Amino acid sequence: MEGLSLEPYPADWQAVHDALQPRRRRVAWLWWLVPAMLAGAGLWWLLANDNGAANANALVEENNQPNRVEFQKDSQSNLQDELSETRQQPERSNEKNPTSVLRQDTESWLKAVGSTIPSIADNREGSQLYVQTSTNEPGRFVEAAKKAENQLPTQPAAGPEVSPSRALVQYSEMPVANNNQINQASIAKNDSTLVDAAPVNLLASTADDKAGADTPSTKQVSAAAVSPNKPMQRKMRVAGYVGAGLTWPGSGITAGGAKSLSDMANNIGQGGGSAMSYTTQQFGTGGHAEAGALLEWPLGKRMRVATGLGLNYTAWSENLTLYRDSILPGGAFASRSMLMDVTNKYSLLLLNVPLRVSGPIGRKEGMQWWWHAGIDNRLRLQLKQRFVISTQQSGFSPQQQVADIVSSSTFYQPQITLGMQYRHNGAGGPWLLQPSLQLGLANVFKSGLHTDTYLTSINLQYLYYFRQRR
Amino acid sequence: MTHEAEVIQGCLRNHAKAQKKLYDAYAPQMLGVCYRYTKSPEDAHDVLQEGFIRVFKNLHTWRGDGPLAAWIRRIMVTSALNWLRSHKQLELNDGLEKAEGAHLWEGSGPLESLQAKQIADIIRRLPAGFQAVFNLYAIEGYSHAEIAKMLNIKEATSRSQYLRARITIIKMLEDAGAEKMTDYATR
Numbered sequence: 001m002e003g004l005s006l007e008p009y010p011a012d013w014q015a016v017h018d019a020l021q022p023r024r025r026r027v028a029w030l031w032w033l034v035p036a037m038l039a040g041a042g043l044w045w046l047l048a049n050d051n052g053a054a055n056a057n058a059l060v061e062e063n064n065q066p067n068r069v070e071f072q073k074d075s076q077s078n079l080q081d082e083l084s085e086t087r088q089q090p091e092r093s094n095e096k097n098p099t100s101v102l103r104q105d106t107e108s109w110l111k112a113v114g115s116t117i118p119s120i121a122d123n124r125e126g127s128q129l130y131v132q133t134s135t136n137e138p139g140r141f142v143e144a145a146k147k148a149e150n151q152l153p154t155q156p157a158a159g160p161e162v163s164p165s166r167a168l169v170q171y172s173e174m175p176v177a178n179n180n181q182i183n184q185a186s187i188a189k190n191d192s193t194l195v196d197a198a199p200v201n202l203l204a205s206t207a208d209d210k211a212g213a214d215t216p217s218t219k220q221v222s223a224a225a226v227s228p229n230k231p232m233q234r235k236m237r238v239a240g241y242v243g244a245g246l247t248w249p250g251s252g253i254t255a256g257g258a259k260s261l262s263d264m265a266n267n268i269g270q271g272g273g274s275a276m277s278y279t280t281q282q283f284g285t286g287g288h289a290e291a292g293a294l295l296e297w298p299l300g301k302r303m304r305v306a307t308g309l310g311l312n313y314t315a316w317s318e319n320l321t322l323y324r325d326s327i328l329p330g331g332a333f334a335s336r337s338m339l340m341d342v343t344n345k346y347s348l349l350l351l352n353v354p355l356r357v358s359g360p361i362g363r364k365e366g367m368q369w370w371w372h373a374g375i376d377n378r379l380r381l382q383l384k385q386r387f388v389i390s391t392q393q394s395g396f397s398p399q400q401q402v403a404d405i406v407s408s409s410t411f412y413q414p415q416i417t418l419g420m421q422y423r424h425n426g427a428g429g430p431w432l433l434q435p436s437l438q439l440g441l442a443n444v445f446k447s448g449l450h451t452d453t454y455l456t457s458i459n460l461q462y463l464y465y466f467r468q469r470r
Numbered sequence: 471m472t473h474e475a476e477v478i479q480g481c482l483r484n485h486a487k488a489q490k491k492l493y494d495a496y497a498p499q500m501l502g503v504c505y506r507y508t509k510s511p512e513d514a515h516d517v518l519q520e521g522f523i524r525v526f527k528n529l530h531t532w533r534g535d536g537p538l539a540a541w542i543r544r545i546m547v548t549s550a551l552n553w554l555r556s557h558k559q560l561e562l563n564d565g566l567e568k569a570e571g572a573h574l575w576e577g578s579g580p581l582e583s584l585q586a587k588q589i590a591d592i593i594r595r596l597p598a599g600f601q602a603v604f605n606l607y608a609i610e611g612y613s614h615a616e617i618a619k620m621l622n623i624k625e626a627t628s629r630s631q632y633l634r635a636r637i638t639i640i641k642m643l644e645d646a647g648a649e650k651m652t653d654y655a656t657r
Contacts, residue, residue: 003502003586004499004502004503004505004506004586004587004589004590005498005499005501005502006498006501006502006505006514007498007501008497008498008501008515008518009515011515012497012515012518012519012522013490013493013497015519016489016493016519016522016523016526017486017489017490019519019523020484020486020489020523020526020527
């Protein structure tokens with residue numbers, strides 16, 4: 001009876017082998033990428049949208065100066081030493097200077113709470129990361145970091161299915177004060193449900209300088225992440241994805257057909273027995289492709305949340321035609337002549353940080369249907385535009401004008417996504433086919449020929465979930 | 471150094487090739503062990519995987535004072551019992567009940583004439599509690615005192631479960647024999 005031998009499956013050895021491999025640090029490294037990217041995105045947003053962008057750029061350069069305070073020192077004494085060194089610099093020796101007062105305040109604050117900085121990490125049994133950009137004032141960064149600490153949830157969420165980790169991003173703008181008043185109005189956007197339940201908790205806050213219009217401002221962007229030492233890797237799934245689809249410009253789904261943007265009836269000639277109106281028609285279609293990686297965690301028993309990083313390329317062309325219509329008295333149409341024909345070709349390069357929530361709808365044997373919704377946090381890295389404008393006004397010979405514009409300015413273009421997933425967990429592995437309908441509301445152009453152009457797209461994504469360690 | 475000793479040394483150094491050799495040498499036999507303790511083939515494969523993970527993680531504790539196969543087998547049995555506990559399939563009545571009909575099968579009996587696979591299939595049809603005790607006593611050779619300690623039950627309960635398992639097996643064999651006779655008569 002003891003001689004019973006059966007042939008194991010090949011997958012048995014694979015599972016044993018996978019379980020014996022040392023834990024990969026790569027996943028943990030990827031985790032820190034998220035707050036770092038969010039901090040970078042915040043900085044870009046500042047540079048692209050604020051009038052004081054040049055000032056901010058200057059501060060970024062100054063950021064390399066040695067008087068910067070690192071908040072990740074091993075001991076409080078290191079912080080104190082650096083602050084002391086900073087104070088000894090000649091340009092900062094004037095005790096009447098309000099920045100010195102601020103520095104003194106900060107030093108006092110450090111003495112008061114500095115000992116708790118490492119213990120915060122210890123209490124949460126995790127680690128913290130601060131990402132700092134653009135500051136040349138140690139005291140200010142400390143101030144910002146202190147605020148970040150205050151806004152972090154004091155206790156990790158309990159329970160097996162909730163938040164294994166937390167992240168925080170804070171942006172604050174503070175004045176180079178001519179007095180020692182740091183009048184800072186902070187607006188913290190904090191979705192408490194998200195904080196308690198999501199594995200990636202994002203808190204964003206902005207601060208405005210109310211000290212006076214003539215006060216120059218500095219800017220700070222900081223990000224902090226706390227990752228308790230829970231075995232989140234066991235719950236986390238890693239997926240690579242590729243996707244492609246169709247894109248249409250314009251507001252509303254036009255399926256590539258003609259759409260009258262403005263049926264204007266500008267009666268410009270009341271006399272003479274005729275009137276004029278102008279009609280603009282827009283045609284357009286295009287495509288996009290995206291590839292990236294997703295990290296997915298359970299969120300309760302019936303939901304999952306995912307985030308990641310992707311690179312998106314979108315290209316489309318559109319044709320706009322401007323017609324002049326002759327209208328007879330009484331409103332009857334007489335004739336139409338083309339005034340201008342514009343052909344535009346665009347290509348966008350986007351960095352995407354999707355945030356997605358999904359949940360099952362139903363299942364039958366190995367087949368599952370899931371819903372998913374979220375937002376694609378997309379940063380426009382580059383926009384190429386090519387205009388070909390033909391004019392054909394009566395009395396003039398046709399003219400053509402070609403213009404190529406390459407813009408590399410960054411611009412935040414979020415896209416809302418809604419869709420369905422089909423998952424099949426068969427014997428072939430955890431493959432997942434995810435057809436998703438993405439409804440984009442991306443303000444493509446900041447300025448120029450079009451003030452607002454929206455993109456609607458249908459996207460088909462194919463995800464591969466890597467095999468999980470037992 | 472013998473071939474097996476070399477393989478073990480490789481496993482202790484976490485060499486995948488050595489681990490694969492050890493696995494290939496013992497996995498079929500150990501899957502047979504897991505098969506007897508579980509109800510479905512998938513469960514047996516799960517137990518096998520968990521058992522071998524424990525084998526490789528605890529190989530440094532093997533002192534070499536007995537056959538390696540016996541040591542691996544003990545780990546497989548323990549893994550199977552843990553698996554049954556975690557899946558709530560190991561529920562034993564903790565009272566001594568009279569096992570009527572135990573006399574029907576004493577010593578060597580009808581099981582001796584069957585193939586190992588047939589025996590395993592019969593054992594797998596037992597209720598989970600009977601199945602574990604029968605495997606541990608009749609197949610693995612543990613005493614009732616040892617079984618009581620392993621399963622955290624009374625020794626008398628182990629005896630009772632074993633006797634009831636035997637009765638159930640005999641009844642299964644009798645029913646199977648009656649079916650065969652019926653088949654033969656209706657041809």
